[in-house]
Structure formats: C-alpha cells, structure tokens
Amino acid sequence: MSKILLLDSDGHLEHLEDWSEQAAQQLAASENIELGEAHWEIIYLLQEFHQRFQLSPPMRPLVKYIAQNLGKEKGRSIYLMQLFPPSPARVASKIAGLPRPENCL
Numbered sequence: 001m002s003k004i005l006l007l008d009s010d011g012h013l014e015h016l017e018d019w020s021e022q023a024a025q026q027l028a029a030s031e032n033i034e035l036g037e038a039h040w041e042i043i044y045l046l047q048e049f050h051q052r053f054q055l056s057p058p059m060r061p062l063v064k065y066i067a068q069n070l071g072k073e074k075g076r077s078i079y080l081m082q083l084f085p086p087s088p089a090r091v092a093s094k095i096a097g098l099p100r101p102e103n104c105l
Contacts, residue, residue: 010100012093019097027095031084035095038074039083045069046096056093056101 005023006014011030013019024043028035035043049057049065057065059077067075080088089101 008100010090010094012100013097016097023097024095027097031091031095033084033091033095039095041070041074042066042080042083042092043096046092046098050096050098056098057089058101059089062089062092062101 003018003020003023005018005026008014011027013023013027025035028039033039045066046057046062049062059080063075063077063080065075066080073079077088080092084091084095093099093101
C-alpha cells in the first residue's frame, strides 16, 4: 500500500523526511520513469549534494558534480536527459525528494 505523499505545487515533496525508496518509486511513476540502477546512482548522489550544499543543483552544477563523482561519461547532460527527461535537474530532484532547483524549467 502506497503512503499518501504531501506535494508542493510543482509535485515535489513538502517534507524531505517523507522520502523513501517507495516514495521515489511513486514520484518516478508520476514522470513515467521506471527506476533502475543508473537512476538510483544519480538519486543518491543528488541527495548527497543537497546534504552537503543545502540546495538542489541546477543542470550545470549537477553535471559537474556527477562527472567529478561518477566519471565524465555519466557527467553529461545527454546521459542525464535519457534517465530523467525532459528536465534532468528538476525531475531527478523531484524523485530524490528534494526541492525544485532554482532557475529550472
């Protein structure tokens, strides 16, 4: 049974502490995304970024952070676009339970 998630007007979790892997699955389903190992790798790294810097990264810092931590092949916007279309920074942040990144369409 799925827990009812409280979401803001953009579909992001109201409270970060409500995040769980099950919540991520629900949020991903709302974006028509089935989470695989590559998705989880980005989700956990995004949460690490948020914990470290207290913000959800827009696309450029996200790509740079991923490249630094997972390698240049994964730190490319086209790779992230394939995983989290149509707006990787926004969609990945949503699924990771984080606020919407500033300056993100």
